[in-house]
Amino acid sequence: MTDRTLRGKTAIVGVGETRYYKRAAAPDPEFKMVLEAVLLACEDAGIDVKDVDGFASYSNDRNDPPRLSAALGCKELKFSNMFWGGGGGGGSGAVSNAAAAVATGLADTVVVFRGLAQGQFGRFGQGSTANVAAGPGAFTAPYGLMSPAQTFAMRAMRFMWEHNIGQEALRALSLTSYAHAQRNPRAVMHGRPLSAEDYDNSRWIVEPFHLFDCCMENDGAAAVIVTSAERARDLKQKPAYILGASQGSDYRQAATAHNSPDYPTSNFKTVARNLYAQAGIGPKDVDVLQSYENFTGGVLMSMVEHGFCKPDEVNDFFTPENFYFEGGKLPLNTSGGNLAECYMHGLELITEAVKQIRGTSFCQVPNVNISMVTSGPMVQPVSNSIYSSEPNP
């Protein structure tokens, strides 16, 4: 059964993104933005949208494939897929589902997409104002623990205590994203540079997270197109071959009331192992990394669990210089990511990873062969993916 792998069998051949907006600032409804992103991705790939025969998304995206397929006049729908679980944990997972569908012949041209319009719909980051919290929420909400920031700060606080990690490590991640966003005219925080002093003076949201440790909330839509490696060679763009894409959750990570047996974790220990095994590479081979920042503390644990450094090396390794696209040891979040480009639930990290393979990023790292994404630390399930300029590097 050596053939049971996705390695090199599929590629991302098109990317499409609407303009990215501040929260509730989009002039268009969410569904229309998703249509726009899909059409842009098809145009980018040189594929007729009528030939799109599959859609995959995550985080209970509201724009369902049957409606998308009908609205776009696609000839038929062969794959209509939702990755379960909240937050951005399904970004790479949706890519892996699309790739699996293509690799096994369920569909030929699958769009992975995400749309968000928080003016039209509700916000993240606010607790429920219901009168009663029944079930697992009863163990947290009455104590004022209601938001994602609070849910995850508890894990990060324990990890930082266990390994004596300073606030400067989190700050380095925030400064990196903002520095890269200043070169990216599409970034919502373009023209809004952030200094170490700005970070230090910013208000706490929940310790150990300052304002700038938390992702933005934004409006927009993004889409990428997955097809077979054979077909990818003949299309318009340089393919970003999917070398590996993994998804899942460690033992009982979703135990309620903060009872996962392994607590100070990004939930990537098993998923990172599975990704590297599938891709046949290790962390030292990665040229550029997009690591999902819901909160910087999650990036920290995710990078450790993906083997980029040991916990006791974090204080030394986590500097803006080491993560900068020019001359950095590990160029990180080179578009500005969720903190400073756009919170497109991490799909913008996948488009950036593809741009790094193509050589078209605003913060282009030279000679990228291996480009990696980790999606949604600390949620359940999480996912990750590795892209390559060759199907079999």
Add this chain to the structure above:
Amino acid sequence: MTNATKEAYLPAGLPAPAPSSEGLATEFWDGTRKHELWVQRCTKCQTWQWGPECCCHNCNSFDLTYEQVAPTGKIFSWERAWYPVHPALKDKLPYLTVLIELPQAGNVRMVGNLLGDPMQQVNIGSDVEAVFEDHDDANPPYTLVQWIVKS
């Protein structure tokens, strides 16, 4: 001696706790009304389990019960919240939320608030004891489990 208070740490208006629609945690919330701490436990393999579930995660038995445990624990993690995630909290910032480990119940963990000065230094590993916070005027009445550092 059990600690109890009728003074709420957080302002009125936050959601009241309730068992799940499957009935999970009914015994727990009934217990807090009597100022007792009860944790789910498997009758077959004796595994402690929290939050409560429909079957034992160890042996998968459905034969689960609740057992009363001493209302004490250790601080496993903590956070100080400065942002009002709910309108009721806007005049009560900051406040402390803690994650408490219960060594006497298989190291299960419970979330609560740490009573006292919200700016107090919080030390992971500190011994704490439960304070049962009665909300007798709520309909139906309920009792939260809060924590205070052992003196």
